[in-house]
Amino acid sequence: MSIPGLQYLSLEYCGLSAPPKDLFSNMTSDVVELRITNYPGLKTLWMNDMATTGMTLASNLFSHPTLEELHLEGDNIAFGSEEVVPSNVFANCPRLTRLSLIQNNFENVDDARFLELLGHLSLEVLKLSGNKLTSFPLSTLTNFSNLSRLELIGVSISSIPDGAFDSLRNLSWLSLTFNGITTITKQTFSVETRERLNVLYLDMNPFTCTCELMWFRNWFVSDMELFHHNTNPPLEYNCNNLPLTSLANFSMVEQACLMSHDMNVMIVFICSVVIVTLTIVSLVFRFRWHIRLALYEVFRGRGDVRRLRLLADHFDYDVFVSYDKEDLPWVHQRLMPELETRLGLRLCVHERDFIPGNNIVDNIVECVQSSKKILMVFSKDFVRSQWCQFELTFCLTHVMDYDDVLIIVCMDDVASRDMTPAMMAVLRTTTYIQWEELDDAEHSFWGRLRLALHEIIPPPDAALP
Structure with missing residues (x-):
């Protein structure tokens, strides 16, 4: 099939169980962008239940010399299964740089499987929102050094390893909205990474507002545009442990944060033990004859x-x-x-x-x-x-x-x-x-x-x- 001038092909809302195996095999058009999506909209993608069955992809399905942008969104594709998604499904895509895999099934996708599927691509934009990446290490993303935009919205990330994004030298746009992140420290993003980022969305995370978060709170207040980027209304950054308290309004006395939380807990514990011990010793000494006489009467x-x-x-x-x-x-x-x-x-x-x-x-x-x-x-x-x-x-x-x-x-x-x-x-x-x-x-x-x-x-x- 040849359609002169065809650069954009959309198969949205077609209810396909699987794209045609020969989708590109007989196509001579210079298709640049392909969309195969079945979800109702990005706005509620992380709140919707996935479909009961997902698409099955054929080997070398997307092999095409001119394909630059591919959207497989809301299709519940089980990327962890070799039978559903062959390892060469994205083979022979030399110009593919923008890939959206929003709201699919990434269970059982470890770093080896992830690199097997995508490691050969020179991706600049990668969207993985709406997928549970609990078993997927963020360190795997360091292999995609050309990434400039990364979307990880609602992927069940509970913490960010220190320096997880520092090797992505071209990354300027990062969204970690709606995850389980409680703390951001000074080591999470290096100085170079912080200077490189133009957009960093961390809204809708259950931040625990304690001394450990004070550094991030100060960074947040000093560079509000980075975390909001002209959004209207402004995004929600709240303290999960302090009801009705926003991150911007959270503050703590500097002296209270001079020591780490663990050190404070240890000091409180040691002081409590000392006080209890002194109290017991004092009572035993004061009533020593009561005790001795009571024991004497018993024995x-x-x-x-x-x-x-x-x-x-x-x-x-x-x-x-x-x-x-x-x-x-x-x-x-x-x-x-x-x-x-x-x-x-x-x-x-x-x-x-x-x-x-x-x-x-x-x-x-x-x-x-x-x-x-x-x-x-x-x-x-x-x-x-x-x-x-x-x-x-x-x-x-x-x-x-x-x-x-x-x-x-x-x-x-x-x-x-x-x-x-x-x-x-x-x-x-x-x-x-x-x-x-x-x-x-x-x-x-x-x-x-x-x-x-x-x-x-x-x-x-x-x-x-």
Whole structure:
């Protein structure tokens, strides 16, 4: 077939299942542009469902010496199948420089298959919009060094490798509209590539507006024409993670972006761990005696260690009395007559029984170890005495080691805010005896104290002189 002067041939909307195998075999016309398209329009190509069946192409179908521009759009051609698209379908097209393959099927098209089909063409314009290129590496495009225009609209690209387009030395028009791109960094496009581009469409991508995107945001604001190119109305560039915020209006404090996101996350994590650790250590230290006493109560024995110690050891004293010097009158006038005179017990009272010249700590340790029981007189003055607090700490350790208990006498109402953690722990885990100067209350007090000391009170005959 020869049609003099025929340069443009369109087979649009013909509903072809496959172009004629001898489309160019008998054609002597100098056809420059060929269109075989079946889709309704570019405006909605990435929103439409593809046809259920696609075209089948014959070997050497487009071989023609004058063909410069070819449009195969909306035909759902399965380019990944050798049976549907032979590897030589674009063979012998020496002048083919503009190729549009919009809205076809590029599943299973890897870089080897792509180069097998198109690698021999000196393409200047390539349109692959509407195809899913998830398994197609962008680095393959570096083989088309003559490309000046590249359309990749709605091809499911989620990220752009650094320098993916830098080898395309003639590229001036690039569209990556409607993909899944979240971030553009300074390394995505080299300085030379940025200077070379006249059009760069990146609208309708779900940008994540964080510190990592600030460089791109500044570039976008400084060169709006590059990203809009006289479009009316302007294209949409929005922050996907910030509703109702456009890319142009997004901003962040410079100091907040001095460190990388990963570094910020690590610092927050480390600080959180340190704070939690310090809090736990502080609580454990503050309530250490509560914890020790609670564990002691849980794991304490049945008194065997205490009874064996009372039977086996030799003791100089029956009761070690820990008190503050301000409470000495009560100890001398009330406690000692009751316990020593009436009950026949020998008390260790530091004003009387500590050995002169010995270190105070040594006196406390020796006297505690030489006593069967420990009685502590809690009062407001006891709280303020450092030596009393030392005695309390040492005595707590002592009774735990020997599976014993402290006998606590409270002289007055000691405010909880004044007490040390050790005193609070003891009062919360030990039944103490409250002193009150009332006849009935005093009688009850001595009865309870005798009950607490029943293990060491000698029989009535032994108490007589």
